[in-house]
Amino acid sequence: MKVLAINGSPRAGGNTEILLKKVLETLEDAGWETEYRRIGGKPVHGCRACMQCVKQKNKKCMIEGDFVNECLQAMESADAILLGSPTYFADVTAEMKALIDRAGFVALANDGMLSGKIGSAVVAFRRAGGTHVFDSINHMFQISSMIVPGSLYWNLGVALDRGDALKDEEGMENMVHLGQTIAWLGKAMANAAKETPFPLAMVELR
Numbered sequence: 003m004k005v006l007a008i009n010g011s012p013r014a015g016g017n018t019e020i021l022l023k024k025v026l027e028t029l030e031d032a033g034w035e036t037e038y039r040r041i042g043g044k045p046v047h048g049c050r051a052c053m054q055c056v057k058q059k060n061k062k063c064m065i066e067g068d069f070v071n072e073c074l075q076a077m078e079s080a081d082a083i084l085l086g087s088p089t090y091f092a093d094v095t096a097e098m099k100a101l102i103d104r105a106g107f108v109a110l111a112n113d114g115m116l117s118g119k120i121g122s123a124v125v126a127f128r129r130a131g132g133t134h135v136f137d138s139i140n141h142m143f144q145i146s147s148m149i150v151p152g153s154l155y156w157n158l159g160v161a162l163d164r165g166d167a168l169k170d171e172e173g174m175e176n177m178v179h180l181g182q183t184i185a186w187l188g189k190a191m192a193n194a195a196k197e198t199p200f201p202l203a204m205v206e207l208r
């Protein structure tokens with residue numbers, strides 16, 4: 003099985019990356035294939051509401067060449083998707099918001115291409131607003147008919163400077179637990195799918 007992590011932070015080697023990679027490491031130990039990408043820091047545009055994805059249904063955003071379509075392709079091939087973001091004014095970064103809006107809308111326009119996949123939000127924050135970031139990401143998973151596993155104390159790491167996440171022992175333990183939960187759920191879902199196909203939710207976008 004494959005897990006894809008996409009990081010909305012512009013900071014390479016930063017806290018969100020540390021948290022995401024802990025989840026990936028745990029899943030790798032459980033035999034999963036892992037992929038890590040960073041969209042933070044890339045010149046990503048927001049959704050232009052052109053509705054071409056709804057008209058063309060070609061699994062692509064019409065804004066080409068800014069990494070969102072690459073992420074979308076990788077998302078389609080993954081069984082589990084981790085979207086990670088630092089907290090910026092109590093919300094996701096602008097790059098992560100662009101990915102959520104554009105990839106999320108293309109997926110809905112293409113017969114729910116993310117439905118039945120596992121989705122988990124991972125968030126770094128210094129002091130406040132982390133649960134709101136967690137909510138913002140989970141809204142995309144839940145409107146997409148994805149399966150969201152629970153974990154301990156949500157999936158948040160308390161951190162300010164690059165590397166601080168490593169000092170948040172409880173946060174790091176949560177990432178290991180999240181990885182273990184995803185590994186268990188992935189196996190259970192694969193077994194269930196042998197008997198019953200996932201009920202696809204076709205959405206008519208208005």
Ligand SMILES: Cc1cc2nc3c(=O)[nH]c(=O)nc-3n(C[C@H](O)[C@H](O)[C@H](O)COP(=O)(O)O)c2cc1C
Pocket residue numbers: 011012013015016017018019087088089090091092093126127128129130131132160161162163164165
């Ligand atoms: C523009 C900006 C806004 C921020 N806003 C918040 C905030 O609202 N709440 C908070 O707890 N931390 C806030 N922070 C701190 C970051 O969330 C924190 O440093 C985080 O660990 C960065 O993760 P990264 O290393 O993955 O980029 C902000 C940082 C920046 C640069």
